[in-house]
Amino acid sequence: xxxxxxxxxxxxxxxxxxxxxxxxxxxxxxxxxxxxxxxxxxxxxxxxxxxxxxxxxxxxxxxxxxxxxxxxxxxxxxxxxxxxxxxxxxxxxxxxxxxxxxxxxxxxxxxxxxxxxxxxxxxxxxxxxxxxxxxxxxxxxxxxxxxxxxxxxxxxxxxxxxxxxxxxxxxxxxxxxxxxxxxxxxxxxxxxxxxxxxxxxxxxxxxxxxxxxxxx
Numbered sequence: 001x002x003x004x005x006x007x008x009x010x011x012x013x014x015x016x017x018x019x020x021x022x023x024x025x026x027x028x029x030x031x032x033x034x035x036x037x038x039x040x041x042x043x044x045x046x047x048x049x050x051x052x053x054x055x056x057x058x059x060x061x062x063x064x065x066x067x068x069x070x071x072x073x074x075x076x077x078x079x080x081x082x083x084x085x086x087x088x089x090x091x092x093x094x095x096x097x098x099x100x101x102x103x104x105x106x107x108x109x110x111x112x113x114x115x116x117x118x119x120x121x122x123x124x125x126x127x128x129x130x131x132x133x134x135x136x137x138x139x140x141x142x143x144x145x146x147x148x149x150x151x152x153x154x155x156x157x158x159x160x161x162x163x164x165x166x167x168x169x170x171x172x173x174x175x176x177x178x179x180x181x182x183x184x185x186x187x188x189x190x191x192x193x194x195x196x197x198x199x200x201x202x203x204x205x206x207x208x209x210x211x212x213x214x215x216x
Contacts, residue, residue: 016047023043023046026052027052027055030055032052032055032056034055035060037063037066038058038060038064041060041065041189041204041208042054042055042058043207044203044204044206045058045191045200045203045204045207047203048199048200049195049197049199049203051195053195054191054195057191057195058189058191058192059182059190059191059192060188060189060190061182061186061188061189062187063187064163064187064188064189065189067163067187068187068189069211069215071135071162071163072094072099072137072208072209072212073097074098074135075097075098075134076099076137076162077099077100077101077102077135077136078101078102078138078139078205079102079103079104079126079132079136079137079138079139080102080138080140080141080201080202081103081126081138081142081143081146082142082201083105084141084142084198084199084202085103085139085142085198085201085202085205086101086102086103087202088199088201088202088203088205088206089202089205089206089209090205090209093210093213094205094209096213097209097213101205102129102132103125104125104129105121107125107128109128110125119149120143120145122140122149123145123148126138126149126150127149127153127159135162135163136161136162137161137163137164137165138161138163138165139165139202139204139205140164140165140166140167140168141165141167141168141169141196141197141198141199141200141202142168142170143168144168144170144172144173144174144176144177144178145173145177146168147164147168147177147178147180147181148173148177148180150181150186151180151181151184154184155184160186162187163186163187163188164181164184164187164188164189165188165201165204165205166178166188166189166190166191167195167196167197167200167201167204169194169196169197169200170194171194174194175192175193178190178191178192179192189204
């Protein structure tokens, strides 16, 4: 016997609001209470993925959301490791705060350097971000090699990112790269484990942007 399907009707602008209400209800049923400062970010990640496991695996350095919001208020730029993440970031919201979003993955000099040095383009693109003469928030959703390169630059005192969002997805070096970032003194938002993705990186950026604009 087919179960009855319940269809809810909402105006387009009400759909997201209702989605977040459902997320809050589900978290309550699961007896999960998110820290107030982390709640907007984690909920938007769940909204993007429909995966409530993120409520348990998202990791934040001390005062991470507040630090990221202050960086955005001061006009920080965002660098991503994929054009997909770049496309997902609300660049109009970022521009209102004086920032720009970048992805260097498709740049010819990045491809050439990667081939010559035997590195991934994601790793080289993290190095290229040093040309930006202002604080940078890195949003890595795909390539653990990007996180490993950031870690190496920090450890060798070559470059110190203002903030790292580390949510690459996959199986090879994914978990280790995230754990290494959490060992640095760089403020971070990381999802432990194998899950993540460019859409998750963009969702985190957007959550921080929306909270910044709402509260400034």
